[in-house]
Amino acid sequence: MNIAQSFANYLETITGSTLGQTLFIGQAPSSNKAPDDLWWIITSGGTPILDAVTGEMVKQYSIEVYHRSRNYKSVYDLQQDLEITLNCSRCVELQDFEIVSIRATAFPIDSDLDDEDRKIALIQVDLTAYEDCIDIS
């Protein structure tokens, strides 16, 4: 399982969102096809920072978690709750990844350019994780 899928699965469990319906990987779908209350994540990285002689690696990832809704208070509360949870490395469990360190930064909430009444929150997550060797053959 890759980091985006693994993180999305984790996010599903703590936000109550559903992958493919209210939670998306890579981008938010077109506004008229999706509900206002939506999560999406964009992942980058996978930079190896440490490799073991046995082949396993410690890699660094950057994950951007976006959440939008019409209710500013709910967007703010969820963003703050998520930031607290993500800054607790023993609270986060990702399938196929063992977390070495995790840091989350919450940014100011802003209006959606497509719809002034809709607010968007962003949390940037820096993740360092240990990965087993996976044989895809």
Add this chain to the structure above:
Amino acid sequence: MSSVRVIDYTPKIIAQVRTKGSLAIRRALQDALRISRPTTPKADTNFLRNNTKIQVLGNKGKVAWLASYAQYQERGRRADGSRVVRNYTTGGTGKQFAEKAMKQVDKQRSKYLKGLIK
């Protein structure tokens, strides 16, 4: 036997640079709007000048002119090259009002970081 205590402030600094960087982007975009305003074509309503929006999320920022004809005015012609604007009724206004403002902002980018990172 002596011991050494090492405190790693890297995460704190990274978080500070990110949040302050976000603020600097907002400052820059607000300045871009201010710079562009006198050169933005206007009719009696000022609709193009007044309908703008800034969005800053993390280290990415966007400034948008929301009038449906904004891109036509920015280009000074249609996308296919036709209907070139030949005369701007308000002196000093013209095409590329957004591009010129952004270029000016880019030249003085250190100004927006001033006082933010200590």
